[in-house]
Amino acid sequence: MGYDMIVAGTGPAGLMTAERASMYGLKTLVLEKRAAVTDSLMGELVTDKALNLLRVKPDSEYIGNKFTSIVGESLDTGSNIVVDRTLLGNSYLFDEDKCQELMRDRALADGAEFRYRARVKSVIKENDSVVGVKYGNDQEVKAGLTVGADGSFSRVSETAGFTHPKWLLSYGYRFKLMNCKNVDPNVAYFFVGKDVGLGYLWLYPRSETEMNLGIGRVPSSKENWSRLPPMQDVLRKYMKRHPETENAKIAAVNGGVVPCAGIIPRFTDAGVALCGNAAGQVSSIVGGGVTTCLHAGQVLAKHAKRMVDSGDFSRKSVQLYEKDYRRSKLASNITNTGRGMWAVSKFSMLNDPIAAAEIVLDQLDAKTLNELIQGHASVATYMTLMTDFLPMVAKIGVGYLKAIAMTGL
Ligand SMILES: Cc1cc2nc3c(=O)[nH]c(=O)nc-3n(C[C@H](O)[C@H](O)[C@H](O)COP(=O)(O)OP(=O)(O)OC[C@H]3O[C@@H](n4cnc5c(N)ncnc54)[C@H](O)[C@@H]3O)c2cc1C
Incomplete structure (x- = not known):
C-alpha cells in the first residue's frame, strides 16, 4: 500500500483533513x-467557530x-432587518488565500505530499473495496483510505457509487471589487429581490474601498430560472x-x-469516505460550508x-466516521436546515418565494430569524410563527403539498 490516505481536492474539507491527518503522522497524498x-x-x-477550528486569532x-x-x-422594497453581534456572535471575512496556504503549509511541515494538476478520474476497486485512485494521464496511486473532498461534482463519489436522491444545488458567483467609495467596513449585507x-x-x-459582491441562487423550477436575469448581470446592475x-x-x-438539501444518505464505504x-x-439555508467542512x-x-x-479500512470501520459525524451538533443543524431548504424549493415551484421573504423581512424580529437560520428554533418559536404568520404559513403549506403532489416526492 503506497499511502495511508489519499485526499482528492484542496478546498477547506480536503485541506483540513490533510492538515490533521499529517499532524497525526499519517502518510498523506493530496491530489x-x-x-x-x-x-x-x-x-x-x-463566525468564531471557523476561527477556532482553523486555530487562528481574530486579529x-x-x-x-x-x-x-x-x-x-x-x-425591491428597501425593507430590512438588522442582526447585530449580540445575536449572531462575531462575523469575519476570511483572507481565503492565506487560510488555504496556512493549512497546506501545516500539512507539508508534517510530511504530506501535494500533487497539482492531478485530476482524479476514478477510484480503483478491488474485492468491493476502494484501494486508491486513477488520476492525470493514466497514473494510479493506492492507499488504505481514499477521501473524496473534490466538491459538489465529486469524481470519487460518482465512481465509488454514492448517490444523492435529494440533490439541490445552489449556484454562486462572486466579484472581488476595488476602487469602491465610502463603504462602511463594519456592516455586511444580504439582499433578496425579484x-x-x-x-x-x-x-x-x-475595507472602505474594497468589497466582495456575490450572488447565489437555487433553481426552483426550469421556467422560473430561465425568466431570471443571468447572475453576473444582477451583480453589475447592483x-x-x-x-x-x-x-x-x-x-x-x-x-x-x-x-x-443536507447530508447525503451514505458517504462512507470500504476504503472510501x-x-x-x-x-x-x-x-443549507445560507449555503455556508467553510465551518462545516473544517469540522468534518x-x-x-x-x-x-x-x-x-x-x-x-472495512466498510464497518469507515462507517464509524459517518456515525460520529452525524451525531455532531453541526450535522443535525445541516439536516434541519436541509429539510427547510428542500421545503422552500418545493414551495417556490408554485409560489413566489421573494414575496414570502419580503414579508419575513418586514415582520420577523432578528432573534427569531437568526434561530431559524441556525436551525435551532424552539417549538415555542414555531408556535408563535404559526400565529403571527398564519396566512403565509398556510400558503407555504399549500404550496408545499401541491409541489409534492406534482413531483411525487
Ligand atoms: C459563491 C460562493 C460563496 C460562498 N460563500 C461562503 C461563505 O461566505 N461562507 C461559507 O461558510 N461558505 C461559503 N460558500 C460555501 C463554501 O465555499 C463551500 O461549501 C466550501 O468551499 C466547500 O469546500 P469543499 O472542500 O468541500 O469543496 P470545494 O471548496 O469545492 O473544493 C473542492 C476542491 O477539489 C478540487 N477538485 C474537484 N474535482 C477534482 C478532481 N476530479 N480531482 C482533483 N481535484 C478536484 C477543486 O479544484 C477544489 O480545489 C460559498 C460558496 C460559493 C460558491
Whole structure:
C-alpha cells in the first residue's frame, strides 16, 4: 500500500483533513486538479467557530475584516432587518488565500505530499473495496483510505457509487471589487429581490474601498430560472445603481456550486469516505460550508488515524466516521436546515418565494430569524410563527403539498 490516505481536492474539507491527518503522522497524498491551493473560492463569511477550528486569532493576518452587524434587505422594497453581534456572535471575512496556504503549509511541515494538476478520474476497486485512485494521464496511486473532498461534482463519489436522491444545488458567483467609495467596513449585507431569485445577493466589505459582491441562487423550477436575469448581470446592475460601487473595478471573478438539501444518505464505504460539499456537509439555508467542512475534515482525520492504527479500512470501520459525524451538533443543524431548504424549493415551484421573504423581512424580529437560520428554533418559536404568520404559513403549506403532489416526492 503506497499511502495511508489519499485526499482528492484542496478546498477547506480536503485541506483540513490533510492538515490533521499529517499532524497525526499519517502518510498523506493530496491530489488537486488546479495548479495551486490558492486563487479559489474557499468561502468568506464565517463566525468564531471557523476561527477556532482553523486555530487562528481574530486579529491575525488570516482575517480580512470583522463585522459588527449584518443587514438583511429587500432590493425591491428597501425593507430590512438588522442582526447585530449580540445575536449572531462575531462575523469575519476570511483572507481565503492565506487560510488555504496556512493549512497546506501545516500539512507539508508534517510530511504530506501535494500533487497539482492531478485530476482524479476514478477510484480503483478491488474485492468491493476502494484501494486508491486513477488520476492525470493514466497514473494510479493506492492507499488504505481514499477521501473524496473534490466538491459538489465529486469524481470519487460518482465512481465509488454514492448517490444523492435529494440533490439541490445552489449556484454562486462572486466579484472581488476595488476602487469602491465610502463603504462602511463594519456592516455586511444580504439582499433578496425579484432579480435574485431563490437565493440572495451579498455584500461583504473588506475595507472602505474594497468589497466582495456575490450572488447565489437555487433553481426552483426550469421556467422560473430561465425568466431570471443571468447572475453576473444582477451583480453589475447592483454596482451601477449604488454610488459606492458605480466606478468600482472588478479585480477577480469566482464561481461555484454548493449542495443545499443536507447530508447525503451514505458517504462512507470500504476504503472510501466523502468530506465537505461532496457529502452535502453544508449549512443549507445560507449555503455556508467553510465551518462545516473544517469540522468534518477534523472528524474524518481522527477516524483515519484509528483506521491506520488498526489496519482496518472495512466498510464497518469507515462507517464509524459517518456515525460520529452525524451525531455532531453541526450535522443535525445541516439536516434541519436541509429539510427547510428542500421545503422552500418545493414551495417556490408554485409560489413566489421573494414575496414570502419580503414579508419575513418586514415582520420577523432578528432573534427569531437568526434561530431559524441556525436551525435551532424552539417549538415555542414555531408556535408563535404559526400565529403571527398564519396566512403565509398556510400558503407555504399549500404550496408545499401541491409541489409534492406534482413531483411525487
Ligand atoms: C459563491 C460562493 C460563496 C460562498 N460563500 C461562503 C461563505 O461566505 N461562507 C461559507 O461558510 N461558505 C461559503 N460558500 C460555501 C463554501 O465555499 C463551500 O461549501 C466550501 O468551499 C466547500 O469546500 P469543499 O472542500 O468541500 O469543496 P470545494 O471548496 O469545492 O473544493 C473542492 C476542491 O477539489 C478540487 N477538485 C474537484 N474535482 C477534482 C478532481 N476530479 N480531482 C482533483 N481535484 C478536484 C477543486 O479544484 C477544489 O480545489 C460559498 C460558496 C460559493 C460558491
